[in-house]
Amino acid sequence: MRPFLRTCCYFVLLFLGGFPPARPGAFVPRPSAESSTAPQALTLMCLSAHPDDEDGTTLAYYSKLRGVKTYSLFFTRGEGGQNEIGSELYEDLGTIRTNETLEAAKILGSEVYFLGFPDFGFSKSARETFSKWGGKDSVLSRLVYYIRALKPDVIITNHDTVTTKPNRQHGNHQAAGITAYEAFEKAADPRYHSEQLSGEVTVWKVKKLFFRAFRGDSTQPGHPAVVSIDGSARDSSGETIEDLALEALRKHRSQGMEKLVLSSIPDFFRRHRYILIRSDRDYPFDPHDLFSGIEPSPKMRPVLPKPVGEIPEFSVRVSPQYVPQGRPAHLVVTIINRTGKALDGSLTVLSGASVVLTRRYITTDRTSDTVSIAGSTLNRIPDSMLVLKATASGDGRMYSSEFTVHRSSVAARFSPQAFVGLVKTYDDTHEETLRSFGIRYRLLDSARIATEDLDSFSVILLDLRAYEYRHDAALHNKRLLEYVRSGGNIVCFYHKTGDWNGKNYSPYPIFLTNERVTQEDAPVRELLPRHLLLTLPNNISPDDWNDWIQERSIYLPAQDTDKTSPRYDRLLAMSDEGEEQPPTSLLWCRYGNGSYAYVSLALYRQLRILQEGAVKLFANLISQPRH
Ligand SMILES: [Zn+2]
Numbered sequence: 196m197r198p199f200l201r202t203c204c205y206f207v208l209l210f211l212g213g214f215p216p217a218r219p220g221a222f223v224p225r226p227s228a229e230s231s232t233a234p235q236a237l238t239l240m241c242l243s244a245h246p247d248d249e250d251g252t253t254l255a256y257y258s259k260l261r262g263v264k265t266y267s268l269f270f271t272r273g274e275g276g277q278n279e280i281g282s283e284l285y286e287d288l289g290t291i292r293t294n295e296t297l298e299a300a301k302i303l304g305s306e307v308y309f310l311g312f313p314d315f316g317f318s319k320s321a322r323e324t325f326s327k328w329g330g331k332d333s334v335l336s337r338l339v340y341y342i343r344a345l346k347p348d349v350i351i352t353n354h355d356t357v358t359t360k361p362n363r364q365h366g367n368h369q370a371a372g373i374t375a376y377e378a379f380e381k382a383a384d385p386r387y388h389s390e391q392l393s394g395e396v397t398v399w400k401v402k403k404l405f406f407r408a409f410r411g412d413s414t415q416p417g418h419p420a421v422v423s424i425d426g427s428a429r430d431s432s433g434e435t436i437e438d439l440a441l442e443a444l445r446k447h448r449s450q451g452m453e454k455l456v457l458s459s460i461p462d463f464f465r466r467h468r469y470i471l472i473r474s475d476r477d478y479p480f481d482p483h484d485l486f487s488g489i490e491p492s493p494k495m496r497p498v499l500p501k502p503v504g505e506i507p508e509f510s511v512r513v514s515p516q517y518v519p520q521g522r523p524a525h526l527v528v529t530i531i532n533r534t535g536k537a538l539d540g541s542l543t544v545l546s547g548a549s550v551v552l553t554r555r556y557i558t559t560d561r562t563s564d565t566v567s568i569a570g571s572t573l574n575r576i577p578d579s580m581l582v583l584k585a586t587a588s589g590d591g592r593m594y595s596s597e598f599t600v601h602r603s604s605v606a607a608r609f610s611p612q613a614f615v616g617l618v619k620t621y622d623d624t625h626e627e628t629l630r631s632f633g634i635r636y637r638l639l640d641s642a643r644i645a646t647e648d649l650d651s652f653s654v655i656l657l658d659l660r661a662y663e664y665r666h667d668a669a670l671h672n673k674r675l676l677e678y679v680r681s682g683g684n685i686v687c688f689y690h691k692t693g694d695w696n697g698k699n700y701s702p703y704p705i706f707l708t709n710e711r712v713t714q715e716d717a718p719v720r721e722l723l724p725r726h727l728l729l730t731l732p733n734n735i736s737p738d739d740w741n742d743w744i745q746e747r748s749i750y751l752p753a754q755d756t757d758k759t760s761p762r763y764d765r766l767l768a769m770s771d772e773g774e775e776q777p778p779t780s781l782l783w784c785r786y787g788n789g790s791y792a793y794v795s796l797a798l799y800r801q802l803r804i805l806q807e808g809a810v811k812l813f814a815n816l817i818s819q820p821r822h
Pocket of ligand 1: 365
């Protein structure tokens with residue numbers, strides 16, 4: 196059973212990150228000439244910052260039991276988050292989440308639209324979010340456009356503008372709440388972005404705007420009356436609305452929701468209570484109906500382009516996307532063929548206009564291959580890019596897709612004695628980095644962790660969230676710690692609080708918090724500049740902290756020495772502007788004859804793009820000698 200709070204996007208506990216940078220102005224909705232027929236139905240719109248933020252229970256209640264037309268609008272596609280089911284990030288993760296959202300919406304009976312703002316990473320403030328989304332008016336006007344087109348009678352959102360610390364929501368959530376509040380008025384104001392008004396896109400008066408009430412204090416005297424939605428009501432098939440909504444929520448697999456069960460969802464979250472925030476006039480109050488007093492009215496709507504999940508019929512993906520110059524390249528190529536037919540295909544690796552190599556395949560569902568290109572071949576290629584182009588034909592049709600791999604020069608030294616045991620989880624980055632730089636390593640599967648003589652490894656890497664995803668590592672943790680005591684080195688990468696706290700995995704206590712440093716350019720201070728991790732074999736200099744992406748660190752250990760042992764050296768201090776985060780992003784201690792490092796730096800995101808400083812630090816971590 197998975198504790199709910201750990202995975203749910205409504206809370207600051209969940210990290211959601213993002214890349215690439217904002218693309219303001221990318222939005223031009225293009226309604227088709229026809230307009231939809233205008234049924235006399237009530238209309239509900241749910242606003243969410245990210246996939247999985249929607250209130251499935253309320254959407255399903257109104258669409259399944261009350262015949263209300265329901266829309267679910269998302270500000271982003273959630274591409275900045277962590278992927279709990281695979282190695283895809285950024286755009287590819289956005290595609291996965293788009294599909295998950297569409298699958299969930301099918302169950303809920305709602306129609307989905309994405310406003311198209313980038314998910315750029317966990318954000319602590321609405322101000323930062325608005326600035327990365329092209330300015331507040333670009334956000335507000337885009338939402339207003341959708342309100343004027345889709346004409347909701349009632350708008351609901353889980354995001355508010357009023358919650359304060361410590362429960363204050365993700366900056367993207369705050370921005371969504373603020374925008375919802377202001378759009379209520381602006382959609383009805385003919386002077387606001389009047390260029391939007393044409394055809395079926397008309398000024399529109401929303402009747403009521405509700406914010407979800409999560410906390411008990413929202414119901415205290417003086418607060419507006421609260422409307423509660425009955426999740427225990429049953430649809431025509433006899434299933435409860437709450438079960439339907441859970442089934443939908445579980446579609447968000449890349450957010451770890453698949454294993455969710457009702458009993459793991461806290462009570463306050465299973466209550467669906469709403470506070471009226473704005474209305475166009477007074478309506479009679481009904482404690483169980485958001486629509487009380489609203490009469491259905493005819494609505495003419497333009498037909499807006501709907502998201503289709505954006506899965507191409509034929510595509511090629513290559514990993515890693517960045518390879519070091521001067522080394523052989525080992526590329527895992529996956530050709531995905533969703534046409535349902537076997538195709539006659541080929542893969543060509545191009546550098547500029549010259550062909551480096553060509554391979555032929557019969558592609559069916561999914562064809563994977565490893566393409567290795569010798570260093571001597573690559574050294575003759577001046578171009579810093581390799582283009583891998585897949586083409587295929589069948590049934591008289593041609594398909595084509597390409598992927599660019601970047602070659603970058605990285606001046607990092609690795610110990611030639613390094614021999615790494617890798618306890619791998621869902622992400623490929625650490626393994627690919629080892630392979631790219633020609634470091635000797637071996638994957639530690641269950642049998643090896645249980646029985647192999649670990650002493651041959653100079654370092655054992657525990658990959659992202661290893662103790663959550665590799666129960667064999669948790670089971671044999673005694674052996675791992677014994678390996679350290681007898682002279683080995685463990686490097687443990689980040690975990691989430693629930694994966695770790697109370698389980699005593701580390702030799703001395705480490706207590707994880709939800710603190711993070713989200714500003715990827717936050718100044719970094721080396722507290723122990725002579726420390727071996729910052730000097731051997733690579734000297735980490737101030738420049739090495741430039742050009743990081745998305746964030747510095749996540750789920751930082753507590754600084755308090757009652758919680759995180761003083762035996763750990765605290766190597767680095769960094770904080771978001773105007774805040775103070777614990778200096779615990781890199782911890783290191785001696786244990787017996789060996790050493791134990793805990794890394795909550797978001798190193799893997801930097802290693803994927805071969806950011807030089809991150810590669811140097813990774814090199815230092817895995818170059819520690821056995822004692
Ligand atoms: Zn969210």
